[in-house]
Amino acid sequence: MTYAxxxxxxxxxxxxxxxxxxxxxxxxxxxxxxxxxxxxAGKTTVINLLTGVLRPNGGRIxxxxxxxxxxxVHSRVLRGLSRTFQINQLYADLTPLETIGLAVSERLxxxxxxxxxxxxxxxxxxxxxxxxARFHLLDVMGxxxxxxxxxxxxxxxxxxxxxxxPRVLLLDEPAAGVPESERHDILAAVASLPRDVTVLLIEHxxxxxxxxxxxxxxxxxGAMLTEGAPDEVARDPRVKAVYLGEGADA
Amino acid sequence: xxxxxxEAMGRQLVAAARWRPAEWVFWLFAAATVLLFPDRYxxxxxxxxxxLFALSLDLILGYAGIVSLGxxxxxxxxxxxxxxxxxxxxxxxxxxxxxxxxxxxxxVGFLTSFLVMRGSDLTRLMVTLAIAxxxxxxxxxxxxxxxxxxxxxxxxxxxxxxxxxxDLFGKVGYIYCLSVLFLLFVLARRIxxxxxxxxxxxxxxxxxxxxxxxxxxNRRLIWIYTVAAFYAGVAGALFTQSSAIxxxxxxxxxxxxxxxLVLVIGGTGYLYGGLIGAAIFKLLQQExxxxxxxxxxFWIGLVLxxxxxxxxxxxxxxxxxxxxxxxxxxxxxxxxxxGGEAP
Ligand SMILES: Nc1ncnc2c1ncn2[C@@H]1O[C@H](COP(=O)(O)OP(=O)(O)OP(=O)(O)O)[C@@H](O)[C@H]1O
Ligand SMILES: [Mg+2]
Numbered sequence: 001m002t003y004a005x006x007x008x009x010x011x012x013x014x015x016x017x018x019x020x021x022x023x024x025x026x027x028x029x030x031x032x033x034x035x036x037x038x039x040x041a042g043k044t045t046v047i048n049l050l051t052g053v054l055r056p057n058g059g060r061i062x063x064x065x066x067x068x069x070x071x072x073v074h075s076r077v078l079r080g081l082s083r084t085f086q087i088n089q090l091y092a093d094l095t096p097l098e099t100i101g102l103a104v105s106e107r108l109x110x111x112x113x114x115x116x117x118x119x120x121x122x123x124x125x126x127x128x129x130x131x132x133a134r135f136h137l138l139d140v141m142g143x144x145x146x147x148x149x150x151x152x153x154x155x156x157x158x159x160x161x162x163x164x165x166p167r168v169l170l171l172d173e174p175a176a177g178v179p180e181s182e183r184h185d186i187l188a189a190v191a192s193l194p195r196d197v198t199v200l201l202i203e204h205x206x207x208x209x210x211x212x213x214x215x216x217x218x219x220x221x222g223a224m225l226t227e228g229a230p231d232e233v234a235r236d237p238r239v240k241a242v243y244l245g246e247g248a249d250a
Numbered sequence: 251x252x253x254x255x256x257e258a259m260g261r262q263l264v265a266a267a268r269w270r271p272a273e274w275v276f277w278l279f280a281a282a283t284v285l286l287f288p289d290r291y292x293x294x295x296x297x298x299x300x301x302l303f304a305l306s307l308d309l310i311l312g313y314a315g316i317v318s319l320g321x322x323x324x325x326x327x328x329x330x331x332x333x334x335x336x337x338x339x340x341x342x343x344x345x346x347x348x349x350x351x352x353x354x355x356x357x358v359g360f361l362t363s364f365l366v367m368r369g370s371d372l373t374r375l376m377v378t379l380a381i382a383x384x385x386x387x388x389x390x391x392x393x394x395x396x397x398x399x400x401x402x403x404x405x406x407x408x409x410x411x412x413x414x415x416x417d418l419f420g421k422v423g424y425i426y427c428l429s430v431l432f433l434l435f436v437l438a439r440r441i442x443x444x445x446x447x448x449x450x451x452x453x454x455x456x457x458x459x460x461x462x463x464x465x466x467x468n469r470r471l472i473w474i475y476t477v478a479a480f481y482a483g484v485a486g487a488l489f490t491q492s493s494a495i496x497x498x499x500x501x502x503x504x505x506x507x508x509x510x511l512v513l514v515i516g517g518t519g520y521l522y523g524g525l526i527g528a529a530i531f532k533l534l535q536q537e538x539x540x541x542x543x544x545x546x547x548f549w550i551g552l553v554l555x556x557x558x559x560x561x562x563x564x565x566x567x568x569x570x571x572x573x574x575x576x577x578x579x580x581x582x583x584x585x586x587x588x589g590g591e592a593p
Contacts, residue, residue, distance in 0.1 A: 051462065077464035089462065091455035094448075097262060102452055103463040105445040111465060112473075114446035119263025122256065129255035138255070142262055164463050 002065040004029040004168050004198035005050065005081070010059035012045055012222075019045045020056070021223040027168070027200055029064075034201045034209045037219035038242060043202045044086055046219070047170050051083050052076050063168065078107075082166035084157045086173045086202075092146035096137045096156050099145065100128045103163035127163070135159035135189055151182025158189055168198045175205060210234070218242070267443035272579035276522065277432065284425060291420035297532045298427035299488040304512045304524025305431075305438060306481035312518030313442055314474050315454030316366065319375045319506050320382030323362075324355040324479040326501035328486030330389065331355070333402040333496035342408040344491050348430065351487035352480040358385075359479020363472045379503070386501035401497025405490065416492075423492040430488060431525075434481060438521060441477070450474055451519075511550065522580045 005027040012020035019042045027033045035043050048054040050061060052073040061069045068076055091099055101118050104127045105111050119125060132138045135155045140148055145156065158174060175186050187208065193199060203209050209216065209230075216233040218225040226236055233239055283294055303325055310316040331351035334340070341347045362381050366374055389396045397403060409415040414422045441447045453460040453467050461467050490496045499505070508531070516527025531550075538549045 053458070053461075072466075073461035074464045074466045077462060083462060085459075085462075089456055089459040091452050091459065093455055094451060097259060098448060099452075101259075101263060102445065102448055102465075106449070106464040110445050111449055112446055112470075114441050114444045116445075117264055117267045117440075117443045118445050118448055119260045119267075122260070125256040125259040125263075128259045132259075133255060141259075160459075160463060 002029075003027055003062070004031065004064060005200070006062040007046075007050070008060045008062070010046075010049060010061065011057045012042075012049055012054060013057050019222045020049060021221070022059070023219075023222070023224060025217060025224065027198060028215070030196065030198055032199050032201070032212055032214045034203060034213035034216045035219060036203065036206075036209060036216060037225075041219045042222040043219055044172055045222075047083055047172050047200075047202070050170060051081065077164055077166075080165070080167035081170070082161045082164045082168070083170040084161045084172055084174055086176060088153050088157050090145045090153060090156060090160070092144070094145055095142050096132060096145060096148070096152075096159070097128065097141040099156060099160055100131050100137075100163050103160050104128055104131075107164050131159050131163050134192075135162075136185060149182065151178050151185060154178050154182075154186055155189060158186075162193070162197075166197060168200070169193065171199060171201045171203075173202055173204065175203070175208060270580060273522075276525075276580075280428060280432070284421070284428070288419070288421070291424040293532055293536060295420055295424045295427050295492050297529050298424065298431050299485045299492065300509075300512065300532060301525040301528035302427075302431045302434060302488065303482055303485035304509055304516070304528050305435065305521065306478045306485060306524075307509050307513060308518050308521060308524045309438060309442075309478045309481065310475055311513065312520070312523065313447065313454065314450040314471055316471060316475060317371050317374050318366075318378040319503070319510070320378035320380070321478075321482055321509055322501050322503070322505040323378070323382040323385050324359055324482035325486035325489070325505065326382070326385060326389070327355040327358050328352060328483030329490040329496045329500040330396060330402070330486075331483070332487035332490040333405050334395070336405045336407055336491070337402055343412060344407055344410050344426070348484055348487045348491070352484040355483020355486070356476050356480035359482075360472065360476040363475040366475060367468050367471055379506070382501055382503065382506060386498055389498055389501060397497070399498060401495055402490075405494045405496070407491050407494060420492070427488050427492055430484065434484065435521065435525075438481070442521065446470065446473075520580050 003026045007023055007025045010020055010023040010025075011018070023046065025046070035046065037043055045054065049056050052071060056069065060067055063076065063079055063081055068079065068081070071079075094102075098118070101124060102111070104124050105113070105118065108124060110116075110121065110124065132141050135158065137152065137156060137159060140152055145153065148156070154174065158171070161169060171190065174190055175183060178186050190201070190208070190212065201209070201212060213230055215227070216230055217227040218233060218239050220242055225238060225242065226233060287294060303321070306324070307318065307321050310318065328351040331354040332347050335347045335350060336342065341350060365377050365381070369377070390398055393399075407416055410422065410426050414426070416422050449460065449465050449470055452465060453470060457467055486500060489500070512527035512531045513523055514527070515530050516523035516525070534550060542549070
């Protein structure tokens with residue numbers, strides 16, 4: 001069977017520190033897969049390896065069966081792999097309208113167009129409108145991103161990833177740092193992601209993980225501790241041991 | 251939402267690219283200078299080619315965030331190309347020679363871009379500086395072609411388009427330089443409002459996110475660097491054609507450094523900064539040097555220090571300081587304005 005995303009013996013070291021150890025992760029097509037583990041377990045590093053921000057020291061990465069280990073970041077995006085960042089990575093000086101417009105233009109192959117003014121293509125405009133409406137960003141679409149409330153920025157972080165029309169989406173702690181009052185919008189956005197998009201979710205909030213995931217992998221010290229359906233993982237004494245003292249309500 | 255959303259999207263995006271009243275005023279005034287200052291054509295011509303040269307640096311610095319201390323490299327290639335073409339009678343018609351000179355600079359820009367893409371801001375400063383120094387040394391070494399320290403002698407420029415002969419007062423020369431500046435400005439304006447231009451701003455803002463939405467970061471930077479080299483080459487060619495000289499100082503470090511100063515004065519990232527900066531720089535240079543001939547560079551330096559101190563709250567202060575109001579008139583930070591602001 002081909003997986004949406006698969007790693008084979010993936011390895012990463014920072015100097016002497018092994019942060020990803022022979023990781024073989026398989027994410028089925030259409031899955032709602034969660035990757036959990038204590039702080040510093042190496043979850044973000046896995047996403048950076050998958051998306052090409054970091055180069056592995058060994059192992060392979062397959063996207064829908066084809067080897068993408070050597071591809072640069074932007075090529076992986078065009079092949080349908082997209083992500084959000086644990087710490088917002090947005091364009092401070094651009095507006096949500098421009099940010100989404102850019103992502104849509106790139107996807108439709110107009111990104112290198114140096115002649116036509118952005119906003120003069122109906123297909124691009126239509127998609128922009130759709131994404132801004134879905135993520136409740138219409139009211140702030142003309143404001144500089146740097147001036148938006150944190151919750152709106154977090155929504156934009158997800159919206160811009162979706163605007164690339166991924167078939168596999170990697171979410172790195174989407175609700176991290178969002179104040180309680182704005183949390184609902186984020187959770188709703190995550191819950192209503194298109195069903196045909198395969199999602200890998202990294203999250204510390206166990207309520208969110210267990211309400212969302214149909215499969216959970218547990219990463220500890222860069223290696224896979226266990227993997228299974230949510231109820232299996234919840235019952236696993238090793239997982240409980242790892243989270244004991246972490247204050248997580250698993 | 252009253253309007254159909256996607257039409258509203260289009261309108262708001264297009265509004266950001268619309269010509270503002272301040273821009274019309276600016277260019278009407280520029281055209282009027284031909285009639286208003288008939289005894290100042292020489293300095294006006296210098297402002298025109300310096301403005302174009304600064305526009306070139308703004309394209310890479312203000313939009314793509316590429317710093318350079320060696321932009322004179324391309325200016326010099328353009329200047330010598332135009333000089334050699336005219337001197338040896340290879341291409342006599344100035345406009346055609348201008349385009350060829352621009353392409354010569356663009357080729358060098360494209361080839362050296364691969365060196366410049368690597369590394370941090372500091373390495374970029376060093377690499378661009380080194381490229382300009384190497385070119386200057388080459389021009390010196392091959393002095394039988396370039397004329398070495400004496401420069402190219404005996405350049406005569408044919409009539410523009412075969413119709414307009416360069417006159418003693420520099421009127422035709424000025425109108426020629428101003429027209430080229432305007433045309434290339436309109437092109438640059440078009441570029442920065444396109445998806446390509448917007449992707450440069452995205453890269454400057456956050457290269458990590460730019461790559462993560464599928465922007466081929468290096469390819470885009472190589473392109474704009476090449477386009478900027480073309481602009482700088484044309485500026486150098488205008489310099490040679492209007493002054494009928496080309497000597498080693500077209501590659502000089504001072505020239506690259508002065509260019510930075512021009513953008514510090516005028517501001518980056520809204521295209522007019524280079525033009526306004528060039529005018530103020532040339533005026534300062536002329537006024538101050540007529541007051542204190544020996545020390546004019548000291549006074550320019552002092553102005554620079556004051557500007558940097560005033561604007562230093564922000565990290566990029568040195569290059570983004572500009573009276574915010576003026577920049578806004580020309581459409582910078584359109585983001586903060588509602589769509590209805592444009593004419
Ligand atoms: N660029 C880097 N250079 C050196 N060490 C790094 C680098 N990036 C991450 N690390 C280290 O690798 C380990 C794993 O980091 P990573 O960010 O992947 O953890 P994480 O599971 O995402 O943690 P958190 O839950 O806090 O986000 C940590 O010990 C971290 O200090
Ligand atoms: Mg992390």
